[in-house]
Amino acid sequence: MDFELEPTLESIINQDTLKWVFVGGKGGVGKTTTSSSVAVQLALKYPQDQFLLISTDPAHNLSDAFCQKFNKNATPVEGLPNLSCMEIDPEAAMSDLQQQAAQYNNDPNDPLKSMMSDLTGSIPGIDEALSFMEVLKHIKNQKENAESPDSNTISYKTIIFDTAPTGHTLRFLQLPATLEKLLGKFQDLSGKLGPMMSMLGAGQQQDVFGKLNELQKNVSEVNEQFTNADLTTFVCVCISEFLSLYETERMIQELMSYNMDVNSIVVNQLLFAEDDENCKRCQSRWKMQKKYLDQMSELYEDYHLVKMPLLGTEIRGVENLKRFSKYLLTPYDPKADGHLVYDIEEQ
Amino acid sequence: MSTLTPEEKRRLLKERRAAKMAGGNATGRLNAILNQGNSVKSSTVTSVLDKDESPKPTNAPIPTPISKFHGDDDPDTSDIEQLLSTRVSPAPSPLAPQDPTASDIDEMFKKMFGGQSGNGSGDDPLTSMMMSMMQQSQKDEGDTTGLQDQAYEAQLLKYNMYNLKKLKYRFLVVRYLSVVVNFVYHFFASTTFRGSSHAFSRAAGMSGYYNNGFFVTFVSLEAVVLSSYLVISSRRKASENISSDNLVLKVVSMAAAVVPAVQRFQPVIVQLVKYWEVLSMLVGDLALVAVLFGLTSVL
Numbered sequence: 278m279d280f281e282l283e284p285t286l287e288s289i290i291n292q293d294t295l296k297w298v299f300v301g302g303k304g305g306v307g308k309t310t311t312s313s314s315v316a317v318q319l320a321l322k323y324p325q326d327q328f329l330l331i332s333t334d335p336a337h338n339l340s341d342a343f344c345q346k347f348n349k350n351a352t353p354v355e356g357l358p359n360l361s362c363m364e365i366d367p368e369a370a371m372s373d374l375q376q377q378a379a380q381y382n383n384d385p386n387d388p389l390k391s392m393m394s395d396l397t398g399s400i401p402g403i404d405e406a407l408s409f410m411e412v413l414k415h416i417k418n419q420k421e422n423a424e425s426p427d428s429n430t431i432s433y434k435t436i437i438f439d440t441a442p443t444g445h446t447l448r449f450l451q452l453p454a455t456l457e458k459l460l461g462k463f464q465d466l467s468g469k470l471g472p473m474m475s476m477l478g479a480g481q482q483q484d485v486f487g488k489l490n491e492l493q494k495n496v497s498e499v500n501e502q503f504t505n506a507d508l509t510t511f512v513c514v515c516i517s518e519f520l521s522l523y524e525t526e527r528m529i530q531e532l533m534s535y536n537m538d539v540n541s542i543v544v545n546q547l548l549f550a551e552d553d554e555n556c557k558r559c560q561s562r563w564k565m566q567k568k569y570l571d572q573m574s575e576l577y578e579d580y581h582l583v584k585m586p587l588l589g590t591e592i593r594g595v596e597n598l599k600r601f602s603k604y605l606l607t608p609y610d611p612k613a614d615g616h617l618v619y620d621i622e623e624q
Numbered sequence: 625m626s627t628l629t630p631e632e633k634r635r636l637l638k639e640r641r642a643a644k645m646a647g648g649n650a651t652g653r654l655n656a657i658l659n660q661g662n663s664v665k666s667s668t669v670t671s672v673l674d675k676d677e678s679p680k681p682t683n684a685p686i687p688t689p690i691s692k693f694h695g696d697d698d699p700d701t702s703d704i705e706q707l708l709s710t711r712v713s714p715a716p717s718p719l720a721p722q723d724p725t726a727s728d729i730d731e732m733f734k735k736m737f738g739g740q741s742g743n744g745s746g747d748d749p750l751t752s753m754m755m756s757m758m759q760q761s762q763k764d765e766g767d768t769t770g771l772q773d774q775a776y777e778a779q780l781l782k783y784n785m786y787n788l789k790k791l792k793y794r795f796l797v798v799r800y801l802s803v804v805v806n807f808v809y810h811f812f813a814s815t816t817f818r819g820s821s822h823a824f825s826r827a828a829g830m831s832g833y834y835n836n837g838f839f840v841t842f843v844s845l846e847a848v849v850l851s852s853y854l855v856i857s858s859r860r861k862a863s864e865n866i867s868s869d870n871l872v873l874k875v876v877s878m879a880a881a882v883v884p885a886v887q888r889f890q891p892v893i894v895q896l897v898k899y900w901e902v903l904s905m906l907v908g909d910l911a912l913v914a915v916l917f918g919l920t921s922v923l
Contacts, residue, residue: 530645580641
């Protein structure tokens with residue numbers, strides 16, 4: 278059976294059930310612009326609901342995209358109050374983690390403690406782990422809100438992730454399943470050692486095992502949510518070049534192996550230079566882009582393939598993002614919408 | 625077509641996408657892209673989806689829609705019914721098998737430290753170091769190299785002790801022979817070289833040339849023999865083996881385990897024990913001379 282798949286992200290914006298939207302791809306393809314645009318469109322579409330855009334990339338760009346300083350706390354975007362942004366700071370989160378760990382180990386001179394902090398700081402993927410902790414925090418908030426709607430915590434309708442380049446992101450998405458497995462092991466262990474520990478009066482260890490069990494439940498829930506296409510989707514961002522296309526295909530396959538839903542691909546920085554006879558370089562490059570676009574159309578006929586133009590300047594600030602993001606919902610027509618290339622105001 | 629709800633449409637599209645990746649097509653797609661590139665003429669890259677097909681000895685087969693496609697003889701046709709039935713209960717992630725016993729803890733650590741696919745290559749230096757450390761420790765536990773080393777050490781210690789004893793007995797023979805020869809010579813060369821229970825007789829004998837000559841020779845020989853013993857035993861590192869045989873050193877070793885400061889004095893104590901051994905040899909030789917003089921007093 279054949280479907281007419283519209284070349285827009287309308288299905289994502291209109292999908293009422295979505296809780297998590299990941300935006301990822303190779304470095305420098307416009308992930309931040311796309312994730313910001315998706316977040317802006319969601320916020321405009323549902324003005325009564327709250328949305329959160331989280332940057333999990335250690336090299337944060339959200340502040341630059343919105344021309345507003347963000348930090349590890351969710352901060353509302355000026356001019357779009359129902360959208361908040363946050364940039365996860367691994368170092369700050371790390372110190373929080375150490376403070377939490379300090380309640381179990383009060384000895385400041387314990388050599389093991391400093392060794393552990395050094396070790397945890399250098400574990401590859403710790404950034405992703407900390408980002409994941411944020412996800413857990415939001416799940417907890419949502420639960421609390423569901424139980425008592427009057428509580429002060431904000432419940433976000435959808436959380437959009439501006440992810441780090443592919444490798445980091447795949448590790449991040451792998452984490453729930455890995456953690457679930459690891460915590461399952463701990464649970465087995467606590468089941469075996471629990472009676473012995475209670476005999477020895479090790480209440481603190483029991484407390485730790487209790488916390489681990491609670492964590493496992495949350496992680497399982499995240500894992501379930503991430504693999505549920507009604508709740509989670511992944512938007513691949515790429516440019517029309519060989520390496521980017523290869524990376525996109527590799528990422529899609531990897532995400533499919535995690536059972537994650539990917540149904541949309543945004544192709545950024547397209548020149549649409551058919552009528553630009555004066556610029557030979559533009560025409561030559563557009564020819565190359567078209568070659569890969571044709572290949573993409575063939576490979577991704579079951580995906581929403583969104584083609585976005587390369588503009589004359591950087592897309593920064595809420596107003597510019599609003600203008601640009603419009604074309605995520607209406608296909609960009611170079612003849613009718615060509616003015617956009619130079620309409621964007623430089624910030 | 626128009627009767628399909630957005631949810632149904634999404635689900636069918638997802639299944640169709642999965643079907644297109646099944647049956648080795650995922651690898652084909654990757655290679656098709658790579659062969660387009662100017663820098664790569666031919667490629668043999670394998671997709672993660674196709675890697676899952678090969679049975680892993682440590683992991684149980686995972687019931688995902690994707691893996692079911694892999695087992696299909698006719699991958700080009702997707703069985704929607706089958707897919708829909710698998711979607712009734714949410715399929716577990718392929719990375720989270722339900723049976724905890726089926727998971728391999730090593731595999732899990734590899735994934736945790738980004739070794740599998742996160743960076744695409746899996747050659748993180750820290751990861752490989754940790755993995756090699758873990759594998760090394762497992763190897764050590766598994767084989768009997770450690771036990772063999774222990775047995776060898778014990779045998780070597782025994783052999784060294786035997787050598788030390790042999791050396792001592794050889795020097796004992798030399799010492800006793802030298803004392804006896806020296807004594808017999810002086811006994812027959814001088815009539816005054818005798819032991820006596822009478823003080824006046826002993827006083828008369830002491831002043832004689834042969835009496836002095838015996839002691840000069842005795843002291844010289846003792847000095848040569850004992851210093852030779854000291855040098856030879858040091859060369860053979862006999863002192864390292866003394867500790868296993870000497871009670872004082874055993875006590876010191878045990879004390880060092882409890883009070884580490886004692887360990888500082890251990891070399892000094894070993895040296896003292898060595899000198900004590902030489903001194904006891906000298907005392908033993910003097911005792912022999914006393915016995916020989918005693919014998920002459922009754923002859």
